[in-house]
Amino acid sequence: MVKYSYVGKDVPRLDAIEKVTGTALYTGDLRFPGMLHTKLLKSPYAHAKIKKIDTSEAEKLPGVRAVLTGEEAPYRFGIYMSDKTILAIDKVRHVGEPVVAVAADTEEIAEQAVELIKVEYEELPAVFDVRKAMEEGSPLVHENLSEYKHAPFVYPKPGKNIANHFKLRKGDVERGFREADVVIENEFYQPQVQNVQMETHTSIGQWLQNGQINVWTSAQSPFAVRHLLGVGLGVPLHRINVVVPYIGGGFGGKAGLHWEPLVVLLSKKAGGRPVKLVMTREEQFYTTAVRQGFYGRIKTGVKRDGKITAMEILYLWDAGAYADYGVNITRAAGYSCTGPYEIPNIKCDSITVYTNHPYGTAYRGFGHPEFHFATERQMDLVAREIGMDPVEFRLKNAAVPGRITATGEKLREDAGRVDECIKAVAEAIGWGKKEPKQVGGKLRGRGIAALWKAPAMPSFTSSSAILKLNEDGSVTLSISSTEMGQGTPTALAQIVAEELQMPIEKIKVVTKRETDFGPYSWQTVASRGLFMEGNATLDAAKNLKEQVKATAAELLGVPKEKLVVAEEKVFVPGQPDKSLPLASLATAGIFPDGRGIGGPVLGYGMYTAEGLTNLDPETGQGLPALMWTFGAQGAEVEVDPETGDVRVLKMASAFDIGKTINPTIVKGQIYGGIVQGIGSAFMEEFIFDQKGKLLNSNLTDYKICRAQDIPDEFVFIPIENPQLNAPHGARGVGEHPRISIEPAIANAIYDAVGVDLFEIPMSREKVWLGLKRKGERK
């Protein structure tokens, strides 16, 4: 058993005081001399040809510095599927799509100018339903799909509204169904929702006349922004600097690139003045990226003893008008399609479908919250059919180490244990206890749902870290993983403190990210931060130690191997005269006779995700990811049978996180994920009119989970089976708490009142209707 001094302790978040005192700087806080402000002319149509754009009146307005149309910005951007220009060209594909952008001295002038722009449209038939969009003869959202660049693992279908079709074929699904005692099929549905970050998409761009591009942006991944911007515009990367200050929430919606090219191109047209764009809350709902909608159909074959024999799965993803991230969500959901179970025979089709809805992107959980609603509801429905306890049923099929996943991967011994999570949650939630179901006229029930998700790190993506020894012996850590609320920087400081055995107060983690200065990091997405940056940071701390030991060994005349770094000193244990303060080695080491050696100490560390992830294009078999995090969530709810109102009394969660670096920060992730999931479970939903116009693009009509909606009680049980290649064994858990909230609650609602729900959000109305129908059936 390792004895830890800093890892595993409740170190307060490094950013706490700055945030509660309001001094933390966000992109929106930044102002520069001569800065211009952007407003957008947006499409009123879901699908229309652009016949003519007349910007002449807008250009004449005093204070207008640049008016940009799509034709002037013929660049396609994207990380997995470059299907999007930053302003519509030739046609618009969703209501709210920007057509013309104006940069002016003030927001007011820009808004005025937008009103002076005349656009002639020719409306086209639109499609909003993923199943209809799949039909022959459906209006085509993209005519030139074959021309778009995309990642090699993406399989678009030109001539159809299919941006990606991921196939998984394992075993013989027909034989599996034949072997089954029972075969059950169900459909599940979720609407598009929004990530609803507190800070809307905000970017400042400047394209200087010397060819340098400066970007300040609320983006999750500064290096990804630099890369995608450079590739998209054809500008070498060293000419682009991307600065990311604090981020007011990302949740996937700020991964990759969004509006950075727009402000950069406006700046170029405005002669190099900095140009700022702050999305209004309304625009955040329908102009910028949202979470995809979901339709799922699952057919499960099972034996009476509880062993699942086959699953046939169809997942259709409503990517909206553009599908960059969508195509990869489709893939990730496809290779994880079964949930955390060993299923011998599988046929899965996971398809990214274009519609004329707002464009979809990543959202915390990367498709997993959506499809786990389907799989974990289905687990309960199947268990019920064969009369088995849902917990027992899950444990029977659980993908534990040594078992085979959907893609044929045999789980490593250190892969983490979903069975322990399920058992822990069942116990915490009081599973099997015979408590009175009815309390004061309301009905109580319990539900459980398991989950898995691979913290995504494609092969050979990497992270790095710079750890500098300051002249007074303190250290400064620079990493390029962003802080958008997760708390990773605090955990990284703990990793440094542990490795250097140095008080946490002597460690600074730089709060800003800047590509010119910072060490390379691929992206801050997919629960990869702690694992990747943690490993890189550990490497940097070791590198720093090596340097100070090498210098100290010479100065003290002792072998390097005998030296220990701790308490801001490097020393030979038990020999008080063989000791040097770290401060004395920070810029150069000096012998007693005045000679010097060494120089400024900068520890550099890096980590590359090792392992060849690759899936067969026809069968989806292979290694999809380099690690998994498993978990389970349990809900206890109380339903008012008169109104259909559901209150979550308790949420219990267990995740096999390998090792807890900071208990409070982990809990912050867990509780935050649950709260977000409750919003999705009960209230979040895009409501469109028949023409594809979003009717609730504001936080009055679009509800998210508020203080009154959170559970009365949260219980979190950390499961700690360390992963061998992780920093101190710790796995990422950023997205996982957001997964399987909805099915746990839905299963609990059934337990309480016997109503089966297949659609999200599970509004009061739907529960009430379910109760009513049930009553009618009786």
Place this chain on the structure above:
Amino acid sequence: MVKYSYVGKDVPRLDAIEKVTGTALYTGDLRFPGMLHTKLLKSPYAHAKIKKIDTSEAEKLPGVRAVLTGEEAPYRFGIYMSDKTILAIDKVRHVGEPVVAVAADTEEIAEQAVELIKVEYEELPAVFDVRKAMEEGSPLVHENLSEYKHAPFVYPKPGKNIANHFKLRKGDVERGFREADVVIENEFYQPQVQNVQMETHTSIGQWLQNGQINVWTSAQSPFAVRHLLGVGLGVPLHRINVVVPYIGGGFGGKAGLHWEPLVVLLSKKAGGRPVKLVMTREEQFYTTAVRQGFYGRIKTGVKRDGKITAMEILYLWDAGAYADYGVNITRAAGYSCTGPYEIPNIKCDSITVYTNHPYGTAYRGFGHPEFHFATERQMDLVAREIGMDPVEFRLKNAAVPGRITATGEKLREDAGRVDECIKAVAEAIGWGKKEPKQVGGKLRGRGIAALWKAPAMPSFTSSSAILKLNEDGSVTLSISSTEMGQGTPTALAQIVAEELQMPIEKIKVVTKRETDFGPYSWQTVASRGLFMEGNATLDAAKNLKEQVKATAAELLGVPKEKLVVAEEKVFVPGQPDKSLPLASLATAGIFPDGRGIGGPVLGYGMYTAEGLTNLDPETGQGLPALMWTFGAQGAEVEVDPETGDVRVLKMASAFDIGKTINPTIVKGQIYGGIVQGIGSAFMEEFIFDQKGKLLNSNLTDYKICRAQDIPDEFVFIPIENPQLNAPHGARGVGEHPRISIEPAIANAIYDAVGVDLFEIPMSREKVWLGLKRKGERK
């Protein structure tokens, strides 16, 4: 002969376009939310007790956020002598010294508040002349001198107005004078002047409630600001981040620390809001640091054959009220006191004297322009006395390799050659040519002056560099040496280009300096940038090469030693199949079978100034510096005998810079130094009233060299005897062109009209008076 591809070429300055288009950001351009503005209540007295300060009315003024007095800021700051608080405590020591500072919502409110503050003073006798300040019974500027912390090589004299007394004793000066055929003694004088940077001292400070301090400042040395601020305030260094954007000129006046503590303390009092201070031009003249005044007396013994036998030297430096940098200027001038000559017997006393003038600091050349006026005028005066040609006289005594300097240092073979510089300048200036002296009623003359200065780098101070390989194979260099006009970053890019054999267009040098991110660098002062950062950058480039070669060797299956990095590739010469683009190695290397190695490539380099500089406290003998740069300047002038008006027709300069990295940038330094020297030679001067109030604290009454005043012709002859431990042999030459302008011109004036000048500035009036006296003597 090394063949260079990038070194030695005229690469355009990297900052050129940003600066000519006005988009380069300076500290003054920065704005932050809630930022406050500072105004100062300044002392109207040169020396007075502060009896009472009443800030109550000012504090009541709406919009005033913090009012700070000296008592609330009892911290002493300084790099060599911590004798200064940022606001006067108990007494004021010069007119313009800040007594109270106000931070308010606007500059106007702050100014109004300052007017509401009442201070009662009791005037004290003041002293303004360094010789009077040395007398017994002079008013004491500092009563508590013994309590101030100072560097070990500083010798203050408590109870006197002496901040430092540097002694140099070599041989037997009395015997030297006895051996001489002629002994000549002269006195020389220069007033205080100002560095007159285009950008005045400007700082923004923020002391957040979490204990973090952020500083944005127009300072030469971000790490020095961090260090001095931290030590002064007792704050650990990792809690301080210092950002330095472009700097509008430093010239020594922005070395060390100036007003950063003031804005930081105001911010603390204002609850963590950022606080900005922009010195007005008037304040720049008498509130902030200026160049010291100078009084010199030199007695020289010489044989008829031209061999100097002895020099007795007294240099008194008018440090004004505070002497931080002054004490080190005294020392540097002391150890270089003779100029670039071998003198067997020397007695020198170089003394920092406190007066009630504005406080002195570093100025381009660090005392050398001042004392070279004395030594190089004296060389001409002595040569004339023994009837020897001044060029021949200088060459006879020149400190060439193998000869012994004033401190007993035997010059290394690669130390550089002043004799070659003198000869080159003599030839360029047409020395000895018998041209008509009188041209159109005006009289022409030629003068020459040699010089030396050690690019100062104390033992074991260091610099470092970070060179990142970007994903597209371009590279980004981060150094912490600042850009204030010198052009060092462009030269460093050339060093990278040469080492990596990579097109200069593919190299970015980060323009901002930031201590949180940047590699450590001691200071950007004393002509050390190119040598120190150049060596560190070279080391970083080699480190980067090692990393890419190591990865490529494995991928290509060849020994590392066979690999070459050039043209953005790593390859085995002559084997086209053994080649990889750098881009393919930037984040990780991938084998054809899909396995990967390596990770993000970050080259780290460092350089520590090696060699034990140390001088005996009694005799000043020892090694004062680790290198020297030698040079000579020649002037051709035309004097109007009617008016005393002097026009510089031509300046010829030669410096042994070892190796030219960028000819145009070197010329920029040379011409800039000359122009600055011409300002000092003819016009720059602080004019005080009898109470110590500066009468010409504006650019109307205080003249600097303007376009109309520059020479008709500049000639620069690079001498290139490489220094072995320098990057490509290149020596620093940032300050040297500023040295020996005044004596070259003074010597030329004598040559033209026979008037000897001993005081600077050599105004028209002084020349005319000299001509008049000469006429009277006839």
